[in-house]
Amino acid sequence: MPVLKNKDMPLEQMYPLVQRRELIGGKLGAQNITMGEIVIQPGGQIPLHKHSIEDCVLLREGSGEIHINDEVIKVEAPMTVLIPPNIKHRVVNTGAKPIRIIYAFPSINVDRQLLD
Numbered sequence: 001m002p003v004l005k006n007k008d009m010p011l012e013q014m015y016p017l018v019q020r021r022e023l024i025g026g027k028l029g030a031q032n033i034t035m036g037e038i039v040i041q042p043g044g045q046i047p048l049h050k051h052s053i054e055d056c057v058l059l060r061e062g063s064g065e066i067h068i069n070d071e072v073i074k075v076e077a078p079m080t081v082l083i084p085p086n087i088k089h090r091v092v093n094t095g096a097k098p099i100r101i102i103y104a105f106p107s108i109n110v111d112r113q114l115l116d
Helices: none
Strands: 012-015 018-024 034-040 045-050 055-061 063-068 071-076 079-083 089-092 099-105
Touching: 012 045, 034 045, 034 089, 063 079, 071 079
Parallel strands: none
Antiparallel strands: 012 018, 018 034, 034 099, 045 089, 055 079, 055 099, 063 071, 063 089
């Protein structure tokens, strides 16, 4: 059972103005869950995509928009959004401060199909 210090885990570039660190997943010993942190700088976004499994997004800091299918939802921390499987979504930082997100998937086999 690993106990990990999040601050010791590196942030990796995911997209322009977007960094990610995996907090738990298959590489770290999990069998049925993937969880991580994403930081989106002002003006940055996670492009439109979908997963074949549920995606839980916990907005810890910041404000912006989550686009789910054709709906745009204004979000401000703290908020939690559950995104069903195969639903198109993106997260956009429209605020002046970084967005910090914790994400979780009920699997270690997480697929991401980019749609942009």
